[in-house]
Amino acid sequence: MTAGIIGATGYTGSELLRLLSGHPEIGRIFLASTSCRGQRMEDIYPNFFKLFDSRPASGVLEDPETVIAVSDIVFGALPSGAGEAYAAACLERGVSYIDLSADFRFGGDEETYRAWYGGEWLYPDLRRRSVYGLPELYRETTKALAAAGPAVIGNPGCYPTAVILAAYPALAGKGPHIAAGAAVIADAVSGVTGAGREPGRAWHFPECSDSVSPYKVGGHRHTPEISRNLSVIAGRPVPLVFTPHLGPYNRGILATVYLELAEGAVGTETSAGREASAVRPKSAEIVEREEVIRRQYAGFYRDERFVRVLPAGICAATNRVRQSNYCDISVHLDQGGRILIVVSAIDNMVKGAAGQAVQNMNIIAGFDETLGLQALPALF
Amino acid sequence: MTAGIIGATGYTGSELLRLLSGHPEIGRIFLASTSCRGQRMEDIYPNFFKLFDSRPASGVLEDPETVIAVSDIVFGALPSGAGEAYAAACLERGVSYIDLSADFRFGGDEETYRAWYGGEWLYPDLRRRSVYGLPELYRETTKALAAAGPAVIGNPGCYPTAVILAAYPALAGKGPHIAAGAAVIADAVSGVTGAGREPGRAWHFPECSDSVSPYKVGGHRHTPEISRNLSVIAGRPVPLVFTPHLGPYNRGILATVYLELAEGAVGTETSAGREASAVRPKSAEIVEREEVIRRQYAGFYRDERFVRVLPAGICAATNRVRQSNYCDISVHLDQGGRILIVVSAIDNMVKGAAGQAVQNMNIIAGFDETLGLQALPALF
Amino acid sequence: MTAGIIGATGYTGSELLRLLSGHPEIGRIFLASTSCRGQRMEDIYPNFFKLFDSRPASGVLEDPETVIAVSDIVFGALPSGAGEAYAAACLERGVSYIDLSADFRFGGDEETYRAWYGGEWLYPDLRRRSVYGLPELYRETTKALAAAGPAVIGNPGCYPTAVILAAYPALAGKGPHIAAGAAVIADAVSGVTGAGREPGRAWHFPECSDSVSPYKVGGHRHTPEISRNLSVIAGRPVPLVFTPHLGPYNRGILATVYLELAEGAVGTETSAGREASAVRPKSAEIVEREEVIRRQYAGFYRDERFVRVLPAGICAATNRVRQSNYCDISVHLDQGGRILIVVSAIDNMVKGAAGQAVQNMNIIAGFDETLGLQALPALF
């Protein structure tokens, strides 16, 4: 297969190139960039120097139209609002389009998209051929759609991937019972690559290294994407509080998700009086309930190749999934057994972007889902 | 005044030495260490090389007893359970003892202490002369205690300092109304100095750099310390969920604290049906309510020299308080106006340990509370 | 082929497992560890969790003898002095042994080995079947040796790989003329993974993060290994000054190598008097000479798949070779045109250890030299 990447010079585009270069079913890779047309990719990313000597990729950045015309699959690694026309052109040519922006993550709900991203949809009808590309939720839908013709994949956002996979088993009703009215609280940290390639003060090394800080509290654009999918999973509106933070490292998102249990042990709050309310370490009983939920999670994700539910005693950590498509999940209860705490870790550039896009391509094309994604994470 | 530091070779001890060396009312500083007795501090900490040439401190590590015998104030920078006898010896000599372990953070509640830290109290009566040394809560108690004779200060833990100061105005009933039954969720990240000086795999550079991960989920020893004080503030038991994380940087704790508002706008959860529940960006009305709460916080802390409630648009960040005694606080609402999100940042070694200990010394001795703590934080 | 790794739990061993797992010609991988025998690799390295579900590797750490008995190629990732018997056992079984310690890096010069590493050789005769495994120098020797029977490869050290590849073209006499008597000065920085897996104060995050410092100045064990090979290349003794530094990052060695040119422009030192000696920016003529040498370097390494001589304007950097087997080289002159400055960058765990070992295996086995090593470096 020949793959095309539109918007190849951004971090997500460069990561797609890196992953696709190692994919056994990808023959040639064409790169497009409107801003850098005519330049060579290795002059922009010297880490790719000599790559194009030995691999079937021209390495010169071309027009999107030129790339679409020769590709069997096209990836759009563009800002939200910039790729609809390319998606339309792909479908017209009979080629699927995997979009890494937010344009196709909201089904037909243009109102929500507009409220958070601004702008109007130029080709609203494309959504009829689109699916939210989180394979763990929509693998079968994606397969069915692709079987019926070329499709548009709305590749999920990085934070949504981490948060949704953490909450999915609990909200799907096959594990612990979650309190219906309570808000899901998702507290997440991202590495700085999440901010993309353009320099700015917030990502200037001296001002973000050696520090951690939240941003866009109560206002991050990934909020409606997460909320929407949690509500679909639960079959009812799920209130969501989502707080992203920036951490002083390159790759990885860690999401710590708090879910109130319906059957929550009423440990701390029933006692009267101050000393009586003193909290105690996790009891053996609560540790046991924790293990039950952990097994429910492990069972839920048993057949997922890229989700690893960690055994007791190991917490999810971003370094253990670095440069891999894994989502690691650790399952915990608070000392009172009242709140379920699920921690998920992904590489924001892989499972949170380019890797998941390749996974979606594999699903569409009928390849083994792990092709091109089998590199193991190093610990360091 | 002559100051003594017992346990001077640990990170907290070395930080006390650094701060006290610049304190205008401290004449001489004596250092004690049972494990390194006879060695010179600068051989253990070469960053202090030449310090003892020009300053009134011998620089040789001595017996605790020797140090207590010549000091006007004694700091105990020891593991929990190791300092009670020194505290007793100090009181006997008529000298106050500022303890940086957990031994004096629980008032007379030995049961809670024992449940989390193990061990028995050797001198339980010392608690009658002790106070929890969070000046913003207990300044007057501390003053009164010190006025009556030598005292023992239970210097607060690092996480508790950050979390309690974030929640204090809200739970004290003078600001927003907090839902009575709901758990306070405190999600916090600490730099690696919090783990202390002893090497171990979890803090081996290649295994913790470039990564973030939670630890002791639902089981960290600071949980009862935080819970106890939040309950005292609220005048009722406050259920607490506390999740510490390790971040790849040296200094600083960031606490993101979630408090459910009693009068919470019922934004997202009343609508019926899936699309209807779609979340919208923060409305002007909610932004205004956020500003009201921010002003309540600023008013609450108006007279506190070391608490800075940040204006709208600036989020608390650990790098802006590095090497200072400040606690920065930013106040936010979620997009639905239902959850109050308060973010606090401290330097875990300063306001979270040695700086707060110096602040307590200043209070006891009747000095200006900022003496020795006036160094400004650099941004980098 | 079936591969065995002895000493699998060290960082080098884990990196070998990671690389060999993606090698298309490796069927099964067996792991040995004397200290952790019976444990599962994924319990020691949770980043490998689930790996052994889908791959042909048992994942249980076994006896070295057991592993040798079933392997077609054996890697020794052990401390110096610990692997000779395994090498002997391999040869006896007719299997080649790739040694990542210093045991086989000195040919028959036991005296030098003993002077720097201590200990006696138990099987000195093994050196007759061994070769220094720097493919760019000894590819043909290695091939010839392997053709004649099972061989022992002395896989080069990390610093030596970086320094030797930087100096090789200049000292080989096919490029610029180097002054015969002058010392080669090699100033290098390594990431902390170079220190291995055992925690220690020097690699405790708070004491090495955010800092750079030299160590073992004038006394690092890699000195004789570098010196020996530079002398072989030059055909005369080459005095060497080698200064290693520790840098606050995980992977990568950067070597800045200074070579005095024989025909050096006598720019600064001939003028008489102080103002006259004032240095001027690089002249066009010197820039041109620099480009000539750069082309000589590029020509010298033309056929090397893993050496990239960078074009003018780009300096070697460790992040551009991270997780790859590349050695990037940039070529410069000082402003006076008197000193050649060659900068090389490798990933110390890949080209500096496990990757080069796989490259050697490929050479021995007659595979394409890049098999299993084709993953591209990401920039971040």
Add this chain to the structure above:
Amino acid sequence: MTAGIIGATGYTGSELLRLLSGHPEIGRIFLASTSCRGQRMEDIYPNFFKLFDSRPASGVLEDPETVIAVSDIVFGALPSGAGEAYAAACLERGVSYIDLSADFRFGGDEETYRAWYGGEWLYPDLRRRSVYGLPELYRETTKALAAAGPAVIGNPGCYPTAVILAAYPALAGKGPHIAAGAAVIADAVSGVTGAGREPGRAWHFPECSDSVSPYKVGGHRHTPEISRNLSVIAGRPVPLVFTPHLGPYNRGILATVYLELAEGAVGTETSAGREASAVRPKSAEIVEREEVIRRQYAGFYRDERFVRVLPAGICAATNRVRQSNYCDISVHLDQGGRILIVVSAIDNMVKGAAGQAVQNMNIIAGFDETLGLQALPALF
């Protein structure tokens, strides 16, 4: 005294504000910025939030002219070429001017300045009232100049400070004999704050974190400044090769300086033949000679408050001088005893810029040289 800072919004300016705020002899501090006039410093640097509530500084950025008119001492923290007119205005008002750019670092040698920095001097005569402000070299000249009237101090560059202090004792002829013709090789690493406050790709966190790389090899502007001063010290032209690197940390320069000894032991290079040239570990005799030179260095700097010559066994490291005005120096010989390797570490923002400027102010004003600079470095 009232101090003025022109160019207060750059990193150097903010660091001056931080240090001067703690200086016991500085009453008020006025800030000037042409680009941010009218803004409040704390809106640009939120780390200074609340500073101006309690300190004698207005905190509003004003015109340079306004600030000059009310100051007793003025600091220029401006790009090279931008401050001459302010220096002239200060002298006219009878006030000294401490310039942190390169404008006054070359005495009357405009030709060298122009060759490296471009631009013409508008007030060349100002150099008659100027001195190169490296106190360890020019303390007495500075005192004499200031005694005669207002002066202009050319505050040294960061790299020059580190390199010159490392080489000074050796080249001054009072210690080891240095080979006359040989080039001094200075290999240095700087933290990213050295690049200043403006964001750019080279300092974008994802592209410089976790990496080390040289830049401007053979062409850095600090070369003539270092070269000039080494030549003055030696009393003869000293050829210099200077290679700066960027390291993934905020503060600190480490300079590793190689000086060829005249009486160099002819260890490695006399032997004939390859095996004979094998290098051996440092002999006891060479260790002894190393110690002699170390003592010469310590003696040379005996009276310097900010230079610490480290004892044997400790290498200079940037983290041990962080946020301090110290220059740490460690002294080594290579294994052959032929090359003297001196390593120096400074905080580039303190001894390399703002701290040295304050030191110069202290000298001019007749204060104790350590006033405002007594804060101890923390190890972390």
